[in-house]
Each structure stands twice: as structure tokens, then as C-alpha cells.
Amino acid sequence: TGAAFNLGVLLANRLDPPDLNEARNAWQAVINIGASNDVDAVLGWAALALATLDALVGDMTRAAELLDLAEQHGVQSAIAYKATLSSDPTVRAAAVQKLGESPxxxxxxxxxGIVSHRAGEPAQALQYWLRSAELGDALAPLLLYTVRNPTLPGRP
Structure with missing residues (x-):
């Protein structure tokens, strides 16, 4: 499962251009394997990666389900991430404030960045994702690439 997760990272971060479809497939494979082998940590992080992508492209229902799965498998912060998807502006604002405390x-x-992107603030979203990439996040470059290429294959 670690190899499949790393393959998703490779496909999302190291290819030029990134391959969204294949990265999604690799992370989904980790979820499928993890569900059958009880590999909690890897399954949780793969679910978080997929949830992030789904939230970016507007599939909030699937993103919320995946964040629930991530939380069930050890990603405690998934609860706060899920709150950013809320249709209730008060809940969303509280989540944004809480996440803002973790620069x-x-x-x-x-x-x-996803909240900013959805709010029509692309410059702010870009700053968040660039900072995430600077910190070594494997998913941030794929988020940046996906936003810059709205016809990218693999977008739901």
C-alpha cells in the first residue's frame, strides 16, 4: 500500500504534466487495499488526498465522505477540513480561522486554498498552494496544475 500511495504522489507531483487520472487511480487503489488489509494510516492519507482533489473540482459530497473515511483512519484534522466544505458560512468561517492558525x-x-478558490479569490488560493508546495506537500503542485488547466482529463 505504501508503494501505491507513493505512486500517486509521483503521478501527481513529479510528472510534467501531472497525470490527475492516474494519481486518482493510485490513491483509490490504496483505499481499496487498505480497506481489505486494515492499513489505517495509508488509507487515511490516501482518502485525504482524494478528498482534496474532489473538493477542488466541486464534488463536495464525495470530498466529505472521503474526509469522514480519513478521520476514521487516523487523520484527526479531517474534521476541520470537512468544515471548510460546509454550506453554512458560520461553520466555514470558523474552520478557516482554525486552519489559519496552522501556517x-x-x-x-x-x-x-480551496476555500479561497471557491470564493473567487484565485490569488489568495495560489499563495496558500505555493506555500504548501514550499513545505514539501506532494498534492499542492497538482492543485496548482488542475486550476490552471480546467480541461485536464480526470476531472469529474
Whole structure:
């Protein structure tokens, strides 16, 4: 499962251009393998990666389901990330404030970028994702590439 997760990272981060479809497939394979072998940590992080991508492209229902799965498998911060997807502006604002207190957490920065992107603030989203990438996050370059290429294959 670690190899499949790393393959998703490779496909998302190291190829030029990144391959969104194949990265998604690799991370989904980790979830499938993890569900049958009880590999909690890897399954949780793969679910978080897929949730991030789904949130970016607007599939909030699937993103929320994947964040629930991530939380069930040890990604405690998934609860806060899920709150950023809320249709309730008060819940969303509280989540944004909480995540804003973690300026060195790449996953928090990725979700702050998604909130900014959805709010029509592309420059702010870009800053969050660039900072996440600077911190070594493997998913941030794929988020940046996906936003810059709206016809990218693999987008739902």
C-alpha cells in the first residue's frame, strides 16, 4: 500500500504534466487495499488526498465522505477540513480561522486554498498552494496544475 500511495504522489507531483487520472487511480487503489488489509494510516492519507482533489473540482459530497473515511483512519484534522466544505458560512468561517492558525501545515493550506478558490479569490488560493508546495506537500503542485488547466482529463 505504501508503494501505491507513493505512486500517486509521483503521478501527481513529479510528472510534467501531472497525470490527475492516474494519481486518482493510485490513491483509490490504496483505499481499496487498505480497506481489505486494515492499513489505517495509508488509507487515511490516501482518502485525504482524494478528498482534496474532489473538493477542488466541486464534488463536495464525495470530498466529505472521503474526509469522514480519513478521520476514521487516523487523520484527526479531517474534521476541520470537512468544515471548510460546509454550506453554512458560520461553520466555514470558523474552520478557516482554525486552519489559519496552522501556517506550516500543508494540508490546512491546501484546504484554505480551496476555500479561497471557491470564493473567487484565485490569488489568495495560489499563495496558500505555493506555500504548501514550499513545505514539501506532494498534492499542492497538482492543485496548482488542475486550476490552471480546467480541461485536464480526470476531472469529474
Amino acid at each position: 506550516n501545515d500543508p494540508d490546512a493550506l491546501n484546504f484554505l
